[in-house]
Amino acid sequence: MRRLERRAIMCLMLAAVLFLGIVVFSWRFVTRGGKWASFYGNTQVYTDGVISRGSVCDRNGILLASCTEDGIVYVDDTTLRKATAHAVGDPGGNIPYGAVNYFKDELIGYDLLNGTYDASRDGKSIQLTxxxxxxxxxxxxxxYYDAGLIGVFNYKTGEIVCMVSTPAVDPAYYDDVDPDSAVYYNNFIQATLTPGSTFKLVTAAAAIETLDMEDYSFDCDGYNEYGGDAFRCVAYHGEEDFYDALANSCNGAFGEITRTVGAGTMKKYVNQFGLTSPVDIDGIQTAKGSFSFPGDDDVALSWAGIGQGEDLVNPCAMMVYVGAIANDGEAVAPRLLKRTGIFRRRSGKSLGHYLDAGTAAELRKMMKNNVESSYGAGNFPELDIYAKSGTAEVGYGETSWFVGFIDDEAHPYAFVCWVDGGYGGAAACGPIVRATLYTLIENN
Ligand SMILES: [Zn+2]
Structure with missing residues (x-):
């Protein structure tokens, strides 16, 4: 009897192992089946190592690339090819997050029930946002600049409606281009950059949430010596309140605000605002920013609070943060695929509240004040724009930033724009943002 009992237990254990195996396999099949099917060795979907099925179009159905057995056929227009190169990808796979490389499983028409079997053998048309x-x-x-980027997304749905990085490769003529060339690099996804004064939007949020800023005032003498360092401003700002300090982008005031907020609180907020984690765009992981807020060095802490020093931010993460300010504090994950297979992890979902709704409302008022008192609302006709500019001093010169959003029910867009060079963030990036928003509003 005891032997029978032992055998029964053995059988049950074997059954349990088998069952566990099936569960593990099924899970891996569901989550990784697309990657298995788009494996390089699957000659059914590759010709000479280049994917030979499917096509990529934009949100309005403009065909940007067709993957055929004779290679990838791109749109005829040279400017359009370069403008969309980083979103669409190159045949050599040097743009790792281009659609023809990163969304291969979608492209070959893979689905769980039928695998890559497709009677038409044309694959699937994937639509980008x-x-x-x-x-x-x-x-x-x-x-006009040696390097730059712009990202615009719908801060309610997460759809990235514009993503350009320069310099850009012409993917139809990539043969002679060095694989390590900067033309393949997507600044919006892969770069981390010194944020300059755009970072004052982060310091301002931390101050609103932890200090009483109502009666704040600072007297800027243009030089603002502290601890032996000069926190110079572009001009002598005199007596300022909190709103003036942000609109003037006063380094003296924001250095002092950072010291009052303190190193620990600054650390907490850069984490809370998603600036130290990668952003997930339909599975693509952006670079993550990094900051140093020393608790024992007030001078270095001040530089960090005004976006200089060792601060590095990923432009996409900055865009998501600004989108949260526009969206009553709630951040939304950006996405690039208009429609996705049912088993791909969906982006466009809420990332939770980065800020209190009240803090977001206060920041919006300050960003509107920036436009009205510094950048000139007249420079943005017919756009209800809220923004912060930035100039970052880097080793070899200056870079320009402009981040913000428009309040427009039908076009709830937040943006980030950065160029290498330029004279002042709003002056350099303002016209780029303005023209891009006009095209977006006209087309969508
Ligand atoms: Zn100042």
Whole structure:
């Protein structure tokens, strides 16, 4: 009897192991089946190592690339090819997050029931959330600079409607281009950059949430010596309140505000605002920012609070943060695929509240004040724009930033724009943002 009992237990254990195996396999099949099917060795979907099925179009159905057995056929227009190169990808796979490389499983028409079996053998057309014409507008403006980027997304749905990085490769003629060339690098996704004064939006939020800023005042003498360092301003700002300090982008005031907020609180807020984690865009992981807020060095802490020093931010993460300010404090994950297979992890979902609704409302008022008193509302006709500019001093010179959003029910867009060079954030990036938003509003 005891032997029978032992055998029964053995059988049950074997059954349990088998069952566990099936569960593990099924899980891996569901989550990784697309990657298995798009494996390089699957000759059914590759010709000479280049994917030979499917096509990529923009949000309005403009065909940007078709993957055929004779290679990838791109849109005829050279500017459109370069403007969308980082979103669409190159045949050599040097743009790792381009659609033809990163969304291969979607492209080959893989699905769980049928695998890659497809009677038409054409694969699937995947639709990106970007507007190719808005990319073209942005690309033309960005071309004045050696390097730059713009990202615009719908801060309610997460759809990235414009994403351009320069310099950009022409993917139809990539053969002679060095694989390590900067033309493949997507600044919006892969870069971390010194944020300069755009970071004052983070310091301001931390101050609103932890200090009483109502009666704040600072007397700027243009030089603002502290601890032996000069926190110079572009001008002598005199007596300022909190609103003036942000609109003037006063380094003296914000250095002092940072010291009052304190190192620990600054650390807490950069984490809370998603600036030290990668952003997930339909599975693509952006670079993550990094900051140093020393508790024992007030001078270094002050530089960090005004976006200089060792601060590095990923532009996409900055855009998501600004989107949260626009969206009553709630951050939304950005996405690039208009429609996704049912088993791909969906983006466009809420990332929770980065800020209290009250803090977001206060920041919006300050960003509107920036436009009215510093950048000139007249420079943005017909746009209800809220923004913060930035200039970052880097080793070899200056870079310019402009981040913000528009309040427009039908076009709830937040943006980030950065260029290498330029004279002042709003002066350099303002016209790029303005033209891109006009194209987006006209087309969508
Ligand atoms: Zn000042």
């Amino acid at each position: 970007i507007d190719a014409e808005a990319n073209r507008t942005a690309y033309n403006y960005l071309s």
